[in-house]
Amino acid sequence: MKKFWLMKSEPGEVSVDDALAAPQSTVPWTGVRNYQARNFMRDGMEVGDGVLFYHSSCAEPGIVGIARVASGAHTDPTQFDPDSPYCDPASKPEAPRWLLVDVQVVQKTRNLTLPELRADADLQDLLVLKKGNRLSITPVEPAHWKAILRRLGVSN
DNA sequence: GCCAACGTTGGC
DNA sequence: GCCAACGTTGGC
Numbered sequence: 147m148k149k150f151w152l153m154k155s156e157p158g159e160v161s162v163d164d165a166l167a168a169p170q171s172t173v174p175w176t177g178v179r180n181y182q183a184r185n186f187m188r189d190g191m192e193v194g195d196g197v198l199f200y201h202s203s204c205a206e207p208g209i210v211g212i213a214r215v216a217s218g219a220h221t222d223p224t225q226f227d228p229d230s231p232y233c234d235p236a237s238k239p240e241a242p243r244w245l246l247v248d249v250q251v252v253q254k255t256r257n258l259t260l261p262e263l264r265a266d267a268d269l270q271d272l273l274v275l276k277k278g279n280r281l282s283i284t285p286v287e288p289a290h291w292k293a294i295l296r297r298l299g300v301s302n
Numbered sequence: 303g304c305c306a307a308c309g310t311t312g313g314c
Numbered sequence: 315g316c317c318a319a320c321g322t323t324g325g326c
Contacts, residue, residue: 154324179322180309203324260325278307280323 208259217248
């Protein structure tokens, strides 16, 4: 059964336009350093799952594109790169701690902004809207996925 | 830049 | 295993 996810990216690092410009419109989702988010990738995601591409820590946070999970979870190489801000000296190559999946942008959309999401009665329980939410990857209910695509005028 | 919320670390 | 201190996230 296909599942749905919301994945945050800081546009200053990887924006939806950056992802679109990449080969196959696909980027490795590097830098997840939270166990819960990692476990979603490792245990929850399957190739083909739907992804809402979300811009965070920017002037206008919101959903800016529709994407899909394009690979299974595999080792995030940046954890072993001493020049990377995501380097984790505690992670050993024989037992990598951090994983990533590849994410392929299906289409860029208008920015469905955070205030707009908050104002939608159908989305009150969307996890990313919950107070104190900091998880960079959250599961999305099918009903929420449908409501968001409808708002964006995107057909399934 | 502020600050609330949350996760992680480390002393005990 | 508790919990205070600290670091990070992310909206504003």
